[in-house]
Amino acid sequence: MNRDDTTDTPAAEGPAGPAAERLVGSVADRDDQAVEAALRPKDLDEFIGQEKVREQLDLVLRAARARGATADHVLLSGAPGLGKTTLSMIIAAEMGAPIRITSGPAIQHAGDLAAILSSLQEGEVLFLDEIHRMSRPAEEMLYMAMEDFRVDVIVGKGPGATAIPLELPPFTLVGATTRAGLLPPPLRDRFGFTAHMEYYEPAELQRVIHRSASLLDVEIDPDGAAEIAGRSRGTPRIANRLLRRVRDYAQVKADGVITREISAAALGVYEVDGRGLDRLDRAVLEALLKLFGGGPVGLSTLAVAVGEERETVEEVAEPFLVREGLLARTPRGRVATPAAWVHLGLTAPTGGGSGARTGANGQQDLFGT
Numbered sequence: 606m607n608r609d610d611t612t613d614t615p616a617a618e619g620p621a622g623p624a625a626e627r628l629v630g631s632v633a634d635r636d637d638q639a640v641e642a643a644l645r646p647k648d649l650d651e652f653i654g655q656e657k658v659r660e661q662l663d664l665v666l667r668a669a670r671a672r673g674a675t676a677d678h679v680l681l682s683g684a685p686g687l688g689k690t691t692l693s694m695i696i697a698a699e700m701g702a703p704i705r706i707t708s709g710p711a712i713q714h715a716g717d718l719a720a721i722l723s724s725l726q727e728g729e730v731l732f733l734d735e736i737h738r739m740s741r742p743a744e745e746m747l748y749m750a751m752e753d754f755r756v757d758v759i760v761g762k763g764p765g766a767t768a769i770p771l772e773l774p775p776f777t778l779v780g781a782t783t784r785a786g787l788l789p790p791p792l793r794d795r796f797g798f799t800a801h802m803e804y805y806e807p808a809e810l811q812r813v814i815h816r817s818a819s820l821l822d823v824e825i826d827p828d829g830a831a832e833i834a835g836r837s838r839g840t841p842r843i844a845n846r847l848l849r850r851v852r853d854y855a856q857v858k859a860d861g862v863i864t865r866e867i868s869a870a871a872l873g874v875y876e877v878d879g880r881g882l883d884r885l886d887r888a889v890l891e892a893l894l895k896l897f898g899g900g901p902v903g904l905s906t907l908a909v910a911v912g913e914e915r916e917t918v919e920e921v922a923e924p925f926l927v928r929e930g931l932l933a934r935t936p937r938g939r940v941a942t943p944a945a946w947v948h949l950g951l952t953a954p955t956g957g958g959s960g961a962r963t964g965a966n967g968q969q970d971l972f973g974t
């Protein structure tokens with residue numbers, strides 16, 4: 606199948622590749638890792654936004670505490686940087702339990718998982734990031750561990766192999782995934798509580814920025830925070846990263862106080878525009894509008910036009926452009942929406958010549974009639 610044929614929801618940016626190096630990339634870089642620990646909310650009251658998730662989780666944890674029991678297993682899904690790791694640490698803190706952190710790709714053999722599980726303390730929280738990337742044998746071992754707090758350790762090979770049952774202390778598994786749809790149903794069904802984390806509203810990000818600014822001892826006014834929030838792509842990690850770059854600018858070019866003008870000027874230097882698009886996002890949109898009249902155009906052609914790999918365009922630039930309603934993936938190729946023309950300050954061509962107007966399969970009315 607031609608991959609231009611995709612009309613599905615784009616995947617979140619993956620952990621590797623160009624996404625990891627962008628100022629507006631949602632995956633943590635080295636710099637983020639150094640400061641994130643200091644910025645993480647420590648309990649549910651401090652955790653901003655995600656009201657429903659917080660309310661439901663609060664009930665789950667309170668009930669478990671009242672019963673003197675270990676909390677149910679929790680599955681957190683959502684894009685990178687929305688607070689899954691933070692929430693897992695809060696779960697442990699609220700339960701007064703230690704936490705062990707690992708990830709699906711780190712568990713390649715069932716034996717790796719058996720070693721971790723067998724060393725857990727009673728009530729411990731095991732945070733398994735990217736749980737959808739665990740190996741199959743480990744996944745199957747996890748089924749039994751989650752349900753019966755027991756694993757079968759296989760000793761030996763071939764016909765002589767024997768399974769030695771091993772009892773585990775009760776523990777809480779917190780699984781995190783950017784791709785809940787990739788989890789096999791038997792695994793998904795073993796979580797007692799599942800929460801989907803949504804992108805944050807600008808007002809919530811503004812609160813995140815104020816909180817982080819105060820922890821970093823940076824002076825910021827409400828307009829300055831609003832300006833950063835509007836460019837943070839709904840993601841607290843990006844908001845915190847942009848805040849740090851704006852802080853640098855405010856210190857070097859001004860008196861250290863972050864205002865709307867300072868935020869806009871600083872993020873202008875880093876080529877993050879008013880809506881959070883960066884150089885690559887805008888290059889893709891510009892090519893689509895200026896070279897192809899708004900489309901439809903195939904992904905490969907678009908990628909050549911911007912001098913990038915098609916995977917970079919598809920996985921790094923497009924998800925946000927689609928989410929923002931600036932670009933649509935149609936069976937005939939990529940099409941710019943009216944909002945894309947407005948955002949770049951360009952005028953959509955009139956008449957029937959534009960691909961955007963003549964686009965097929967339900968896209969004809971993108972510009973209205």
Ligand SMILES: Nc1ncnc2c1ncn2[C@@H]1O[C@H](COP(=O)(O)OP(=O)(O)OP(=O)(O)O)[C@@H](O)[C@H]1O
Pocket residue numbers: 631632633640641642644645646651652653654655684685686687688689690691692734813841842845
């Ligand atoms: N609700 C929130 N309130 C305040 N800060 C938040 C919130 N959610 C996330 N953050 C901040 O954003 C940063 C990234 O959060 P976190 O590492 O928990 O994201 P994640 O979803 O686990 O990302 P990944 O999937 O890449 O592991 C943290 O430093 C944290 O301080």
